[in-house]
Amino acid sequence: MFRNYKLHELMVVRCAKEIRDGEVVFAGVGLPLITVSFAMATHAPNMILLTEGGSIRATAPPGLAITVDDPALFCNGDAASGMLSTMAALQRGEVDVAFIGGAQIDRYGNVNSTGVGNWDEADTFTYFAGSGGANDMAASAKRVLAMMPQDPKKFVERVDYVTTPGPGKVNGFQTGKGWIPGGPTMVVSTMGVYKFDDNTREIYLAEYFPGLPVERIRANCSFDLKISPDLKQTPIPSEEELTTLRSIDPTGFYLD
Amino acid sequence: MFRNYKLHELMVVRCAKEIRDGEVVFAGVGLPLITVSFAMATHAPNMILLTEGGSIRATAPPGLAITVDDPALFCNGDAASGMLSTMAALQRGEVDVAFIGGAQIDRYGNVNSTGVGNWDEADTFTYFAGSGGANDMAASAKRVLAMMPQDPKKFVERVDYVTTPGPGKVNGFQTGKGWIPGGPTMVVSTMGVYKFDDNTREIYLAEYFPGLPVERIRANCSFDLKISPDLKQTPIPSEEELTTLRSIDPTGFYLD
Amino acid sequence: MAAVKNKTMALKEAVATFVNDGDTVYYGGFQIMVPMAITHELIRQKKRGLKILNASTDAGGLDLLVGAGCVAEMHLAWAMNWYVKAPYAIRRAFQAGRVKRHDLSNFGATSALLAGYLGIPFIPVRGNIGSDMIKHNPRDLKVMEDPFSGEPIPVVRAWRADVAVIHAQRADWLGNVVAWGTRGVTDELGCMAAKRGVIVTAEEIVDPEAVRSDPDRTVVPYFKTLAVVHCPWGAHPSACRGYYGVDIRFCQYQGKYERSEHLLPIFLEQWVYGCEDHEAYIRKYIEKFGKEGLERLRPVLGFKPKMDVDYGYHDPAVWKGVPQYTDENIKA
């Protein structure tokens, strides 16, 4: 049971279940775009796809896209008016689900995609790419799914740089007050699925991936990880799901 | 010499002389659009035409336009991206010359295109159309030409409603300070041409139309009109100018 | 799989379903593309207390709507029937205190719509400063200090309608709206900012496949659209780009009715209440002024795109099995 699917396939199928039919979904390149194509091909045929490059689509693109402004996203697209149009929909609060990535996450769901080290001592700071759209997604989408690799350097007590504030109080701003947004609502790592406690706003493990003992997940987290009393195993993708998924990326460009 | 041209023709030819070749000109419908087509056909072939509906043109439209979003303005246009694009050029300070109209003007160049009467006593207030783009033009263009009918009710001591502030202090804002704009720089009425004193910021008569005694112009102005010491007669359009002009509006849609 | 929703419906149904008394309504078009068929239907259904948002509007459409008693407030820069040189019904309604006007400059209004489109609460503008609009429209306009430079700058409040009503050249049955020849002036902004969505009348309804062959032309994507109504001549007597010009004589004719409090109800009776729908209105027009009246409005065509455009797609499957590029420097 552990051999017939790949880790990325498990993550994609799990994430896709968070998308409900008819929802507006903002997807970046890589796994998120595979996830939405899979959702469209299975339980969410009426999903509405937006991308950062400006694509709005009622249908999956004619093939894999490898950038967020990829021609694939505009061929047979429903609308294409640049970043303004889709990011504006996000800011208007019309996006139900958005995906972000990140290099670090902390116990309060703050995500870092800017760099590690001490920013104020530049020579100690290792820059990644920067926020990109991550902060915008988390600021304005109703539900925000973070897909991240997990190890003790990535799941940390406090991120080195808050690119995307989590659902707690950060830098003096209390999320959830007025319009102030609330950060990620779910995290799918390479080891399990995480949610946030409504009261403490702290992250907790909600699902473990098949075959992964909770102790190993804890060992890959450098803070004291809370575990859900209702902890479940993430369902293994069915043969049918895997067949559909692999037809979307037949050469394994993303899934391998 | 008074019979071979019409009043509108005199006004248009006079206004056109204010446009220099290569300038960016923002023109509304009616006489301004005829004026720019005439300028393009004569001394300003490299003029750049912008209109409120979003047209940007290197060439005169293929025929007369009767609205600012007229198809004529977009047929063979160079760009057409809606009001944002041309009004943004205006706000960026890239427009050299803009045209406005108006129903009242006062001695300090404030223009009213909103309505006459007391706004706070609604039953006394006769609404016209509203500002439209007039206020925007005057706020951001480098030179602003107002084309207006003249009579004592239209040239007044104080306009009933300041739609477009003139080049003086209005409602507590002193124009010409910081970025704050300066209102009309020249007025072409149905009787003469007006400019503004750099010091007093007051309007004065710079040119009278052929055959019009200054006394009659004064009588059509309900404040004490200043007259330029260098008062000139507005030149009579040449035969060649009139021929060119009439070829632009062959059925006399605007010029009659 | 659920069937993809077909949003085409009759105008009567669209207006009855999606416009409520008291709604804030983005009113589409500018000097042309005025949503006249929708205007008539709002009047027929006796919608009341509407709050209108738009930049500038011509051809007397809004004047009819106000004259028929549908409108409580207007936020806008300019309203006219240009062909009779005044908005007569609006003038009377303002004088009688039946309608509130909140005036901005044209780009002030467009910026307010843009702020709504962007989902931000306000936006700075360059115009309006020093004008009486700031005195009389504090609801939409304030002067504040630029936090970067410290200079005074006007800001306008974001405008977001409950529902937008527009006329377009084409739409598909899914709800994608297509415009060409200036991308709808401000309609793209007003529609996207609308909270519930958009009612669109269109000269032609096409298949989504046609729209998808050129998605750059979509000004309203389907997910914002509530109802698509097939409605030829839906902007008459204003123009529809590529379909017909402004009916100047009819604007003047209608304007003569607008001019008088006593005559306007006769026009509404004959041309609006007395016509079951827009088709009946056009039939009445032909009866009264002849087919040549409409023929006169036909545009000169032949201004067609001539560039060879292809959106082109690149299949990343080509990379399968292609070895890494390398050389003596980077072998390690």
Place this chain on the structure above:
Amino acid sequence: MAAVKNKTMALKEAVATFVNDGDTVYYGGFQIMVPMAITHELIRQKKRGLKILNASTDAGGLDLLVGAGCVAEMHLAWAMNWYVKAPYAIRRAFQAGRVKRHDLSNFGATSALLAGYLGIPFIPVRGNIGSDMIKHNPRDLKVMEDPFSGEPIPVVRAWRADVAVIHAQRADWLGNVVAWGTRGVTDELGCMAAKRGVIVTAEEIVDPEAVRSDPDRTVVPYFKTLAVVHCPWGAHPSACRGYYGVDIRFCQYQGKYERSEHLLPIFLEQWVYGCEDHEAYIRKYIEKFGKEGLERLRPVLGFKPKMDVDYGYHDPAVWKGVPQYTDENIKA
């Protein structure tokens, strides 16, 4: 009459004439359409002290520019060579204090460009609040009070470059720039906001008549354009919509050089300084990796517009002699 100006010129001349040391530069493109030929020419001409504005940029173009020592500051949201998973030269330059970074979110940056486009001093955004970007980039970001609601809201300062550099699908010799398939993402904003104007490399140069047949596709009108350069493959190794896909293997190859302080100068020597111009760069590519390397990048075509569009013009001369419409009610 003065002759209309032809703005086509060689890239060498365009960059020498219109880019000064210390300029603020809008750097075009996103993950594709990166102005790579211009990047190389800026490096060849040893431009120094540039301040870069852009939203997001990929394929290592900006990494090369920083690595070659041309850049003093960057205002942006995201910079990458995605195909090696980091912007190595930027990372080193930041650590060594050679380059300042002013970070915003992607839509923060896009909004800053939009504010520049609109000619307003700043604009509110929804993102960035609570993030460390507010701490570390006070030059571009502040939190203020919405004057209408009193709630806190981030605002970003308007970005206006001195000059914009972009790669486009087509331009005409007058300077009109055409884009299709998402209207240039943010290029329209960055270019229009540029104070001096735009340098554009284009896959094809066409006559203005072709562009004028479909003015909706113009993203930069000619009056903003300083120089038009005919430059096929001008975005390589990034993609150009409808012309070629991303050259992933070359991005990885280049990225291996970017990764090392010692190797990067070798790449620049061989592929930039050592190539007289972009044509020489492409010739070198073919010599080294074969024509099949370029052939692999050809897109799948056939995604062509299929709608019948006509801009249509209506001649008001038709109204000459047409009598007023009237009836018994409005005879007077």
